[in-house]
Amino acid sequence: MSKILIVEDEADIAELISLHLSREGHEAICIGNGLQVMPAVLAQQPELIVLDIMLPGLDGMQIFKRLRADTRTATIPVIILTAKGQVTDKIAGLELGADDYLTKPFSPRELYLRISAVLRRVKKVTHVSEIQRGRFMLDRKNMKLFLDGSPLDLTTIEFKLLTTLMENDNAVHNRADLLRDVWGYNSDVATRTLDTHIKRLREKLGAAGDHIVTIRGTGFQFQTELAAPLPA
Amino acid sequence: MSKILIVEDEADIAELISLHLSREGHEAICIGNGLQVMPAVLAQQPELIVLDIMLPGLDGMQIFKRLRADTRTATIPVIILTAKGQVTDKIAGLELGADDYLTKPFSPRELYLRISAVLRRVKKVTHVSEIQRGRFMLDRKNMKLFLDGSPLDLTTIEFKLLTTLMENDNAVHNRADLLRDVWGYNSDVATRTLDTHIKRLREKLGAAGDHIVTIRGTGFQFQTELAAPLPA
DNA sequence: TGTCACGGTGACGAATCCGTCACATTTCAT
DNA sequence: ATGAAATGTGACGGATTCGTCACCGTGACA
Known part of the structure; x- marks a missing residue:
């Protein structure tokens, strides 16, 4: 801004x-x-x-x-x-x-x-081609994602979506912003498409899919450090 | 050193x-x-x-x-x-x-x-997400190519291939290096696949496809400034 | 000039990708 | 507790992408 x-x-x-x-x-x-x-x-x-x-x-x-x-x-x-x-x-x-x-x-x-x-x-904000977030490493140059050091294949859209979320990790990204950032503003994709891709991302991340958190009524969020589950 | x-x-x-x-x-x-x-x-x-x-x-x-x-x-x-x-x-x-x-x-x-x-x-890694080469502008962040200011859609592989060529423009990239840089080492893609993608790239670039120059017997090259044709 | 290797090209089938929808599940306000 | 709204999920079909191959054109070199 x-x-x-x-x-x-x-x-x-x-x-x-x-x-x-x-x-x-x-x-x-x-x-x-x-x-x-x-x-x-x-x-x-x-x-x-x-x-x-x-x-x-x-x-x-x-x-x-x-x-x-x-x-x-x-x-x-x-x-x-x-x-x-x-x-x-x-x-x-x-x-x-x-x-x-x-x-x-x-x-x-x-x-x-x-x-x-x-x-x-x-x-003087240098744009780094790799961004590290906890267990994750995004290699923009090669469009690769590393989880705990091992590579993980993402599609173009998945990569872009995750990148967008991770660039501002721990921040809430509302649906409209995500749709605009990933698909462009004039795209007419349904809002549910976003849900589908979120789902596919979580699937590929396996257990680490928890890092993508739903903010109900608003959008999604990438949490680099997961909140510890409350003890019973 | x-x-x-x-x-x-x-x-x-x-x-x-x-x-x-x-x-x-x-x-x-x-x-x-x-x-x-x-x-x-x-x-x-x-x-x-x-x-x-x-x-x-x-x-x-x-x-x-x-x-x-x-x-x-x-x-x-x-x-x-x-x-x-x-x-x-x-x-x-x-x-x-x-x-x-x-x-x-x-x-x-x-x-x-x-x-x-x-x-x-x-x-050679530029930490800038946009690289400008003559009439071309590569937007790595959004995986978009601009030719004379208008956007042009490329597939993932096409984008990566062009990026590789443009990062070291005016240098000769031999086939082996290109295959390794774009597809990775263990890929068993045929060397002719490279030709096909070069062709597809040139197609999409239209007249500007001339900037991708064949170095016979070696590989390809991206020429930012085309050598002027000799007058007859 | 003839030959041959290299690169250009069009086509094709398999695989992947992607948007959408219908239905299930969860969440929240009442 | 109940219903509505939001989100999760599985499936489907169309579109795109991609690797390969066969055939053609062309340049290099003898």
Whole structure:
């Protein structure tokens, strides 16, 4: 969850991006490309700026330069949007100062991924390809799961579901979130499908399936450390 | 130059390996197969472990499992040595977690080559879940490929194959390496299966399939930037 | 130019995967 | 205790995936 400022003149594009980002859990603020950008940045203190650089007017480049020149804003990461075919030397030179850039048309999903990448880089949160949770080890790179050191085959969906649960272990994942994270938001899969896959996962995990806990009325949870059963 | 820990009971073999490795510019440390392995690993922090798994006693397997179970050592690549004819189910199950294995007798040269291969592979591991290569963007986390910003569905194997090629783009991947990296060592898939999947990949990539280049007699290569066709 | 090995391609059958449904079981509020 | 809602479970069929094979095209080399 990060606050992101979108500087974009085309209202529909801005809205599309904004919608997508908020759906992914970010806070998106949109403003047009103009003189009011700097004040907005100072007021909002966004963690990242998406800047559409309208090349004809070069306004975007001016803004970008000013952002970099001002001590208060110089460290805010910027992702630059530019129309296709305008990846000129001007951009190429400028790009060195930007954290990333994207040419239109692009998918909102891709922008989101770039944003995630930049934020992760900036926050210095290294993304590890293996995640360890108690007896479990998830090897994302090879799509393998190890339980107590021995490998276990999962299907694509099972792996993704378990990964989602384990990334935030001991947290409650509600059904809607899980469906969105695993299947994507526009998927029309039935909510019961989730139950089926949970069941299949538990089956494959054997006794360790206990780690997947049902939160009735809400969703599911991966408990790395199981609560000890109460003594009788 | 990498620090390599050799766990081997037979002193002459250990010495042979050690000698050869140091001659090739590595730092080799030898210890016997026993309880002191884990402490040694933690103390030395080797970049790779060569583990002789004395099957009769199963000690090696215990050690290997412990290595994989411990967060501090789970990511250290391990090459397993085993006597010929002991490639049993036990090994087969275990092998999935190892990075490579070699049956005795073997030539020091071969071991060195395997070590180099593993180190090369491991060191190239980007801890970023998205990798960008020209017009392509691989999203490992979501197993998606973006071509010029639009998403493209790949199957598990296709994704893994392409990932392997793209991680070391512009390098030649020979058939044996690809088969091992994508399918695992013990897989008995025919070499032609690789061709079929290459074909399927190219198909899905459409015109951009050109980026997958055949190196006749050797293997395949992913070229991020295509060489411009010579003018007539 | 002819030969042959290597890689490209289309097809096919088996296996797996996956979404859905119906029914069973559990949980919770009343 | 009872009924409704949520979840567990087994089964089914369609879709996808995958490995293999036979045949074809092509490049390398003599």
